[in-house]
Amino acid sequence: MERGTILDFAAFHLIRSFGGYGKKYRFNKFMYLLDKELKKDDIDIKLPYSWYRHGVVVEYNIDDVDYISSLDFSEIPKESRKKVINIIKVIMDEYRYKTTDEVNKEEYQEAPYKIQDYFREMLEITKSDNTKPSELSKWLKKSLIEFPSDDFDDIYPLFLEWENYLEKLIEIDYPKKETKDFIQNFWFTFAEKLRLLTCTNINQVLIEDWEDTYVNDFSELEDFLFNFSFQFYSEYYTPIEKNKNQVKSEEELHRMASKTVWE
Amino acid sequence: MNLFFDSNVTIGYVFKGDDWNTQSKNIFRCPNQKYYSQSVLNETKHKIKIIREKLFQGLLVLSSELLRNETIRDYLKLNDVLRFLNSLGFEESIKRKLQKHMHILFSEKYSYEVGKDELSQDIKQEANSLMNDIVIKFNFIQANLTKHHRTKVYISLGNKLMGNNEDFHEEDVAIILDAHDLCHTCNPLTLITADSRRKKDDLIIKFTNIDDVKDLRDFLIMKCP
Numbered sequence: 001m002e003r004g005t006i007l008d009f010a011a012f013h014l015i016r017s018f019g020g021y022g023k024k025y026r027f028n029k030f031m032y033l034l035d036k037e038l039k040k041d042d043i044d045i046k047l048p049y050s051w052y053r054h055g056v057v058v059e060y061n062i063d064d065v066d067y068i069s070s071l072d073f074s075e076i077p078k079e080s081r082k083k084v085i086n087i088i089k090v091i092m093d094e095y096r097y098k099t100t101d102e103v104n105k106e107e108y109q110e111a112p113y114k115i116q117d118y119f120r121e122m123l124e125i126t127k128s129d130n131t132k133p134s135e136l137s138k139w140l141k142k143s144l145i146e147f148p149s150d151d152f153d154d155i156y157p158l159f160l161e162w163e164n165y166l167e168k169l170i171e172i173d174y175p176k177k178e179t180k181d182f183i184q185n186f187w188f189t190f191a192e193k194l195r196l197l198t199c200t201n202i203n204q205v206l207i208e209d210w211e212d213t214y215v216n217d218f219s220e221l222e223d224f225l226f227n228f229s230f231q232f233y234s235e236y237y238t239p240i241e242k243n244k245n246q247v248k249s250e251e252e253l254h255r256m257a258s259k260t261v262w263e
Numbered sequence: 264m265n266l267f268f269d270s271n272v273t274i275g276y277v278f279k280g281d282d283w284n285t286q287s288k289n290i291f292r293c294p295n296q297k298y299y300s301q302s303v304l305n306e307t308k309h310k311i312k313i314i315r316e317k318l319f320q321g322l323l324v325l326s327s328e329l330l331r332n333e334t335i336r337d338y339l340k341l342n343d344v345l346r347f348l349n350s351l352g353f354e355e356s357i358k359r360k361l362q363k364h365m366h367i368l369f370s371e372k373y374s375y376e377v378g379k380d381e382l383s384q385d386i387k388q389e390a391n392s393l394m395n396d397i398v399i400k401f402n403f404i405q406a407n408l409t410k411h412h413r414t415k416v417y418i419s420l421g422n423k424l425m426g427n428n429e430d431f432h433e434e435d436v437a438i439i440l441d442a443h444d445l446c447h448t449c450n451p452l453t454l455i456t457a458d459s460r461r462k463k464d465d466l467i468i469k470f471t472n473i474d475d476v477k478d479l480r481d482f483l484i485m486k487c488p
């Protein structure tokens with residue numbers, strides 16, 4: 001019989017304790033909580049996780065429950081096994097009847113960067129039918145103030161460009177669906193760097209894979225914002241009067257010069 | 264006379280701070296039929312990308328840092344802003360451009376000092392005006408100039424130009440070949456460029472169908488070829 005680790009043991013018992021909708025999603029959250037509690041008792045299950053687009057993601061395959069259940073856990077100290085089972089029970093008692101959104105909100109209080117919670121709020125607003133795009137402004141402003149520019153220095157100028165456009169798009173009541181896409185365009189690239197900075201117990205091959213993804217996504221975001229700038233200033237941006245007149249006079253001079261010769 | 268614009272003409276036109284801005288604006292106002300090509304458009308776009316990355320985003324960083332920095336005073340004089348700008352770690356050339364923007368902003372708008380929130384908003388506005396101006400002029404180029412699509416490669420002619428003079432770069436030659444190709448259907452044609460040199464111009468006229476090369480420098484005062 002193949003030997004299982006304390007991580008396998010914890011995963012197996014957690015999976016057994018809940019089921020149904022949002023399985024992997026809830027598994028991620030609960031494993032993170034479990035790990036946090038176990039660390040207080042000096043038990044390190046070496047949980048492989050990172051913070052990503054929608055919260056914590058645990059790199060553990062929960063699909064093959066039969067395999068996990070076939071593992072031999074006898075070498076794990078009895079005391080540790082008992083602790084794992086007790087904490088899972090406490091977590092289940094507390095969270096079993098909470099909605100995924102409630103669990104998610106609580107989890108984000110532990111997020112390493114405040115901006116993660118602000119983006120969660122912004123995406124929630126764009127998802128709901130009962131919200132106005134103007135509600136985004138508050139969170140956008142908070143994101144600008146709290147953006148972690150030391151850790152995310154490379155993407156900071158792109159964030160500012162993106163924020164500049166979004167601020168104006170909100171003002172002109174840009175359609176909700178497009179606003180959501182626009183937010184995700186930045187957020188998903190940010191999240192690639194986020195998981196690189198927060199990854200714990202992740203193997204080097206996977207990290208290198210994530211690094212490649214980030215480089216690729218970063219360049220796509222740059223191109224997206226560059227192309228969007230043409231659309232933005234051509235269609236959505238209203239210049240202050242001074243500039244409007246300046247552009248008008250350019251066109252006027254051009255027309256006058258043409259007339260002088262041809263008339 | 265038909266005119267074919269090199270990329271330094273279109274770049275000079277779209278970017279207010281470019282060395283060739285006045286000359287480019289003057290030649291743009293001429294009533295002659297004006298042409299450009301995809302290579303010219305690509306180089307212009309590339310330059311816009313650089314301005315956006317350096318100056319536009321630089322202004323946004325300055326605007327944002329004024330709001331985010333908790334140690335900075337609520338009301339600022341020009342010297343306070345310049346000192347703050349120095350502390351932000353911009354590369355020297357961008358820093359100089361941003362300093363210039365601050366000097367202009369202070370001389371045009373503020374009498375002595377300004378609240379940092381207002382200054383931050385004005386700098387953001389400045390960044391948007393800069394990009395807006397560039398994009399509108401870029402659109403203007405596309406709407407008012409005729410784009411020529413070259414269909415032939417002209418390998419031997421390209422090699423001839425490159426082999427004769429070290430001043431010819433691949434990008435320059437691509438644009439010269441675009442103009443040469445246009446001459447089959449549109450002549451006489453004058454190439455307008457800021458890269459004009461006697462020896463270089465002679466080679467272009469000798470090897471290609473381009474009738475004349477005019478130096479953009481000569482259009483500092485409004486006149487048409």
